[in-house]
Amino acid sequence: xxxxxxxxxxxxxxxxxxxxxxxxxxxxxxxxxxxxxxxxxxxxxxxxxxxxxxxxxxxxxxxx
Amino acid sequence: xxxxxxxxxxxxxxxxxxxxxxxxxxxxxxxxxxxxxxxxxxxxxxxxxxxxxxxxxxxxxxxxxxxxxxxxxxxxxxxxxxxxxxxxxxxxxxxxxxxxxxxxxxxxxxxxxxxxxxxxxxxxxxxxxxx
Numbered sequence: 588x589x590x591x592x593x594x595x596x597x598x599x600x601x602x603x604x605x606x607x608x609x610x611x612x613x614x615x616x617x618x619x620x621x622x623x624x625x626x627x628x629x630x631x632x633x634x635x636x637x638x639x640x641x642x643x644x645x646x647x648x649x650x651x
Numbered sequence: 652x653x654x655x656x657x658x659x660x661x662x663x664x665x666x667x668x669x670x671x672x673x674x675x676x677x678x679x680x681x682x683x684x685x686x687x688x689x690x691x692x693x694x695x696x697x698x699x700x701x702x703x704x705x706x707x708x709x710x711x712x713x714x715x716x717x718x719x720x721x722x723x724x725x726x727x728x729x730x731x732x733x734x735x736x737x738x739x740x741x742x743x744x745x746x747x748x749x750x751x752x753x754x755x756x757x758x759x760x761x762x763x764x765x766x767x768x769x770x771x772x773x774x775x776x777x778x779x780x781x782x
Contacts, residue, residue, distance in 0.1 A: 591765075593756050593778040600748030617763075624759045625752070626664035626725050 662725035672750035
């Protein structure tokens with residue numbers, strides 16, 4: 588189940604969000620909904636899983 | 652996990668969340684208009700205008716009007732140096748930002764038709780939205 592984790596630092600008001608369990612391009616849709624609500628992020632980066640999760644279903648991925 | 656975003660800017664994108672955050676800070680009465688004049692603590696009209704204004708009578712005798720000017724990026728606070736130091740012992744903008752982020756998280760959860768779980772750990776509020 589996809590989820591969004593949000594951490595708000597009450598000392599600074601700064602907030603960090605992390606989108607979990609959403610494959611690459613679909614993640615952008617959720618990110619857009621977050622930006623519509625919270626405004627422009629000062630930092631916006633993809634995690635390693637962003638790339639890993641967009642691997643097409645059925646494709647063989649060699650590891651190790 | 653797939654994406655990180657950090658928000659530190661002072662703009663408040665969403666009007667509804669800003670009004671709720673102001674109410675949470677104790678400022679429920681605001682004026683809204685196109686270019687409302689702001690007044691200083693002596694009743695002098697300032698050159699700045701704003702779209703959302705908390706009048707000084709609701710803030711303190713020595714305070715100035717507090718305004719929020721609408722820009723393309725959102726509402727930007729128009730606040731005097733004195734009030735930045737004096738309001739909530741200098742923590743007004745941080746408290747407003749925290750309240751705004753909480754209200755925005757609730758709005759986001761509603762728009763995604765998700766469930767929201769919130770917990771406080773020290774000075775950090777952790778929110779998890781499942782949708």
